[in-house]
Amino acid sequence: RGRRIALMNQKGGVGKTTAAVNLAAGIAEQGRRTLLIDLDPQAHATLHLGIDPGALERSVYDVLLDPDDDPRASVVEGRPFLDVLPAEVDLAGAETELAGMEGAQRRLARALETLGPKYEFVLMDCPPSLGMLTINALSAAREVMIPMQAHFLALQGVGKLLETVSLVAQRVNPVLRVMGVLLSMHDENTNHAREVVADLEAFLESAEGGEAPWSGAKVYRPAIRRNIKLAECPSFGKTVFEYAPWAPGALDFRKLAEGLVAESDAR
Amino acid sequence: RGRRIALMNQKGGVGKTTAAVNLAAGIAEQGRRTLLIDLDPQAHATLHLGIDPGALERSVYDVLLDPDDDPRASVVEGRPFLDVLPAEVDLAGAETELAGMEGAQRRLARALETLGPKYEFVLMDCPPSLGMLTINALSAAREVMIPMQAHFLALQGVGKLLETVSLVAQRVNPVLRVMGVLLSMHDENTNHAREVVADLEAFLESAEGGEAPWSGAKVYRPAIRRNIKLAECPSFGKTVFEYAPWAPGALDFRKLAEGLVAESDAR
Ligand SMILES: Nc1ncnc2c1ncn2[C@@H]1O[C@H](COP(=O)(O)OP(=O)(O)OP(=O)(O)O)[C@@H](O)[C@H]1O
Ligand SMILES: Nc1ncnc2c1ncn2[C@@H]1O[C@H](COP(=O)(O)OP(=O)(O)OP(=O)(O)O)[C@@H](O)[C@H]1O
Ligand SMILES: [Mg+2]
Numbered sequence: 179r180g181r182r183i184a185l186m187n188q189k190g191g192v193g194k195t196t197a198a199v200n201l202a203a204g205i206a207e208q209g210r211r212t213l214l215i216d217l218d219p220q221a222h223a224t225l226h227l228g229i230d231p232g233a234l235e236r237s238v239y240d241v242l243l244d245p246d247d248d249p250r251a252s253v254v255e256g257r258p259f260l261d262v263l264p265a266e267v268d269l270a271g272a273e274t275e276l277a278g279m280e281g282a283q284r285r286l287a288r289a290l291e292t293l294g295p296k297y298e299f300v301l302m303d304c305p306p307s308l309g310m311l312t313i314n315a316l317s318a319a320r321e322v323m324i325p326m327q328a329h330f331l332a333l334q335g336v337g338k339l340l341e342t343v344s345l346v347a348q349r350v351n352p353v354l355r356v357m358g359v360l361l362s363m364h365d366e367n368t369n370h371a372r373e374v375v376a377d378l379e380a381f382l383e384s385a386e387g388g389e390a391p392w393s394g395a396k397v398y399r400p401a402i403r404r405n406i407k408l409a410e411c412p413s414f415g416k417t418v419f420e421y422a423p424w425a426p427g428a429l430d431f432r433k434l435a436e437g438l439v440a441e442s443d444a445r
Numbered sequence: 446r447g448r449r450i451a452l453m454n455q456k457g458g459v460g461k462t463t464a465a466v467n468l469a470a471g472i473a474e475q476g477r478r479t480l481l482i483d484l485d486p487q488a489h490a491t492l493h494l495g496i497d498p499g500a501l502e503r504s505v506y507d508v509l510l511d512p513d514d515d516p517r518a519s520v521v522e523g524r525p526f527l528d529v530l531p532a533e534v535d536l537a538g539a540e541t542e543l544a545g546m547e548g549a550q551r552r553l554a555r556a557l558e559t560l561g562p563k564y565e566f567v568l569m570d571c572p573p574s575l576g577m578l579t580i581n582a583l584s585a586a587r588e589v590m591i592p593m594q595a596h597f598l599a600l601q602g603v604g605k606l607l608e609t610v611s612l613v614a615q616r617v618n619p620v621l622r623v624m625g626v627l628l629s630m631h632d633e634n635t636n637h638a639r640e641v642v643a644d645l646e647a648f649l650e651s652a653e654g655g656e657a658p659w660s661g662a663k664v665y666r667p668a669i670r671r672n673i674k675l676a677e678c679p680s681f682g683k684t685v686f687e688y689a690p691w692a693p694g695a696l697d698f699r700k701l702a703e704g705l706v707a708e709s710d711a712r
């Protein structure tokens with residue numbers, strides 16, 4: 179059964195898109211069929227892969243707003259083994275347009291019933307909010323990965339994030355689990371980062387064996403180190419593996435992607 | 446006449462709060478009466494200064510929702526010469542509660558008629574959105590400073606940001622100017638940062654002498670270099686000047702703050 183992973187954090191600029199794109203690419207490089215869904219009206223994941231949102235005929239917007247259409251018509255080929263359900267600017271309207279519509283929270287889940295079976299991995303890049311687009315991702319996903327920086331202020335938002343995951347798990351999607359935290363833009367040699375990670379791991383450990391959807395969650399390794407190559411490659415429409423295959427950012431994401439595939443194979 | 450500066454960028458995690466707090470502190474250290482207004486329901490600026498949002502009797506929420514109350518009752522002393530109009534979690538409701546209310550966009554502007562005259566500088570820390578709280582800041586401000594990272598993806602949001610400033614300037618606040626961009630978390634030794642800054646400066650230069658509210662805007666120097674001390678000090682409720690007065694982050698913010706005061710004195 180395929181894995182469906184929402185990369186989610188309502189805080190902005192924490193590395194969701196960078197992780198969604200490079201993890202999806204890293205998994206596809208191992209020959210595993212992957213679908214990357216861009217749920218952000220900013221369309222950064224779409225841009226990152228060199229796809230022009232303005233030139234698209236169809237996008238994830240159509241999938242969400244026209245549930246009777248075939249969602250496969252909106253999918254484009256991104257890379258070998260990597261398909262993309264792209265975003266474009268109309269998606270900004272979706273938050274309001276979906277409100278009050280029939281089955282609004284489960285539009286993406288419904289589309290994945292048709293789309294999903296073809297892929298071993300489905301990764302969803304969420305916008306920095308807890309609105310209808312993120313709720314659609316959480317209702318369609320089986321797992322949640324939380325990209326975040328190991329900074330004090332970053333810890334402040336985690337409670338609200340987990341509360342939202344809980345609500346969706348209780349009301350809409352009982353299989354939803356938080357698989358863990360992805361440390362992004364990591365300054366590994368600082369005490370501050372170490373202390374924040376220790377705080378996180380202590381919190382997750384205290385949830386083990388309990389009822390919460392994050393019991394069993396862990397801090398994923400390796401952390402993704404800060405590496406300018408990761409900030410440069412989107413401007414060329416390239417993944418880090420294409421742009422700088424031996425840079426620390428590429429090494430970290432390749433290792434993480436291999437870990438995710440190995441995790442799947444072990445199940 | 447006092448300066449009223451909105452630190453604004455709808456993108457998250459770009460250094461708005463870090464700049465608002467440390468610039469306000471740097472200006473206050475020069476003996477200039479400063480008011481820092483926290484407009485973010487996350488209350489990060491409030492926390493950053495060691496003020497407990499949960500223990501507050503009154504906050505900026507009351508100023509916005511009860512326009513007939515005296516706004517001075519909600520101000521607390523933060524540091525010598527630095528007063529704070531703090532945020533707390535109820536502010537999350539303000540976006541919705543204000544919608545449709547009488548004079549909703551100008552609640553903060555109206556409060557500053559009473560509050561403002563006492564201060565030489567008023568700095569407003571905006572949330573990462575273009576909603577009612579940010580609109581209140583833009584309607585009350587005279588100048589806009591845009592903290593951002595010199596990254597390709599960061600450039601993508603600037604157009605929308607300037608469009609919003611334009612709309613507020615045309616409809617609500619004709620004196621509003623964009624004074625410039627504050628480069629935050631700056632990796633000064635990378636080509637990528639240099640190229641993005643060159644792009645920004647070229648864009649701003651092309652607007653010079655024109656009609657837009659950002660004609661005359663510049664890229665402020667110095668850039669604020671990436672410095673872990675800036676991420677650490679909020680966890681102690683301290684400004685960078687209190688926590689690590691000789692760190693690069695402190696040096697950069699002190700220089701910037703001195704530049705802002707000199708700019709004022711020259712007017
Ligand atoms: N490890 C890293 N090293 C250096 N730069 C990075 C790294 N990860 C991300 N970046 C850069 O930091 C910025 C923010 O990252 P990204 O866009 O992935 O975050 P996000 O959480 O998706 O943001 P948003 O909330 O706006 O969707 C981007 O300019 C990106 O290129
Ligand atoms: N120059 C810097 N060097 C290192 N860390 C920094 C720097 N500036 C900010 N940070 C850290 O980066 C994170 C984001 O910064 P900050 O909270 O100031 O951004 P913001 O734009 O106010 O975010 P939000 O949109 O959530 O309000 C924080 O953890 C902060 O401590
Ligand atoms: Mg993103």
Ligand SMILES: [Mg+2]
Nearest residue numbers: 461462485489
């Ligand atoms: Mg902030």
